[in-house]
Amino acid sequence: AQSVSQHNHHVILSEAASLELGCNYSYGGTVNLFWYVQYPGQHLQLLLKYFSEDPLVKGIKGFEAEFIKSKFSFNLRKPSVQWSDTAEYFCAAKYIFGTGTRLKVLA
Amino acid sequence: GAGVSQSPSNKVTEKGKDVELRCDPISGHTALYWYRQSLGQGLEFLIYFQGNSAPDKSGLPSDRFSAERTGGSVSTLTIQRTQQEDSAVYLCASSLELSGDEQFFGPGTRLTVL
Numbered sequence: 001a002q003s004v005s006q007h008n009h010h011v012i013l014s015e016a017a018s019l020e021l022g023c024n025y026s027y028g029g030t031v032n033l034f035w036y037v038q039y040p041g042q043h044l045q046l047l048l049k050y051f052s053e054d055p056l057v058k059g060i061k062g063f064e065a066e067f068i069k070s071k072f073s074f075n076l077r078k079p080s081v082q083w084s085d086t087a088e089y090f091c092a093a094k095y096i097f098g099t100g101t102r103l104k105v106l107a
Numbered sequence: 108g109a110g111v112s113q114s115p116s117n118k119v120t121e122k123g124k125d126v127e128l129r130c131d132p133i134s135g136h137t138a139l140y141w142y143r144q145s146l147g148q149g150l151e152f153l154i155y156f157q158g159n160s161a162p163d164k165s166g167l168p169s170d171r172f173s174a175e176r177t178g179g180s181v182s183t184l185t186i187q188r189t190q191q192e193d194s195a196v197y198l199c200a201s202s203l204e205l206s207g208d209e210q211f212f213g214p215g216t217r218l219t220v221l
Contacts, residue, residue: 006149032207043110044150044198044212051207090150094207095140099149 002027006091006098013081014106021076021101023065023091033074034092035065038100044090050074061085083107109133111213113199119219120189128184128216132201139182140202140210141174145195156182189220 005024013019025033035047048059055067065076074091086105091098112131120126132139141153152166156176167173171189176182186193196217200210 034209036210036212043214044200044210046209049209092150095152095155095210097142097150097152 002093002096004091004093004096004098006089006101008101009099010102010104012104012106015083016080017105019076019078019081019085019103021089021091021103023074023076023098024072025074025091025093025096026072027093027096032094033065033067035059035063035074035076036090036092036097037087038090039087047076047089081105111199111201111211113197113213113216115216116214117217117219119221121221122191123188125185125187126189126218128186128197128199128218130182130184130199130201130213132180132182132199133211134180135203136201136211137179137204138202138208139176140200141182141184142198142200143168143195144198144215148195150198153184186218189218191220194218194220 003026007022033050036044037047038044047063048057050057050067058064063078065074067074083105088100088102090100114129139156143151154164154174158179159176171187174184196215198215200212202208202210
């Protein structure tokens with residue numbers, strides 16, 4: 001069965017700390033992987049996507065993700081988080097989403 | 108252009124009643140998706156449409172849930188004989204095509220079953 005796992009449910013960081021959110025998928029066939037973000041009170045929106053190109057994908061607001069096929073992983077990273085990054089982050093393989101990670105950045 | 112819209116934004120209903128939730132996708136988007144978002148449950152896939160067809164209904168929780176799409180545009184999600192556990196935010200999204208394109212999400216309908 002298709003599935004996406006996010007192991008960090010809640011993350012609290014101070015500003016300027018580095019961020020890595022884990023995502024593992026189980027999905028047959030061609031894999032299209034996404035990270036979406038939902039800021040407080042806003043719609044879900046795309047952060048970045050992987051479409052069988054360079055395994056290191058760069059998205060908006062300084063986020064990046066690395067696709068590692070051998071590990072079935074697509075972890076999200078940001079070298080230095082800001083207070084405005086406080087949001088919920090969802091990893092997805094096509095239309096199958098993980099349970100989300102709530103990130104709180106302390107000013 | 109206009110984004111994905113959903114109506115109503117909030118719906119409060121009594122247990123046992125039927126409800127209809129509506130989604131207007133972005134014009135020209137052939138794929139349409141329904142999700143349920145509950146606290147601690149993340150985004151639960153319900154169903155998707157490619158045009159008016161629903162190739163994957165595997166996410167519908169029970170036979171009380173059904174959805175249709177007409178004219179390759181508007182979609183309606185119907186929940187019959189609502190139960191308290193149906194309370195959640197129901198999200199609709201659309202994408203240009205199904206093949207893993209970026210999805211554009213609507214604001215959701217918050218359903219509360221008393």
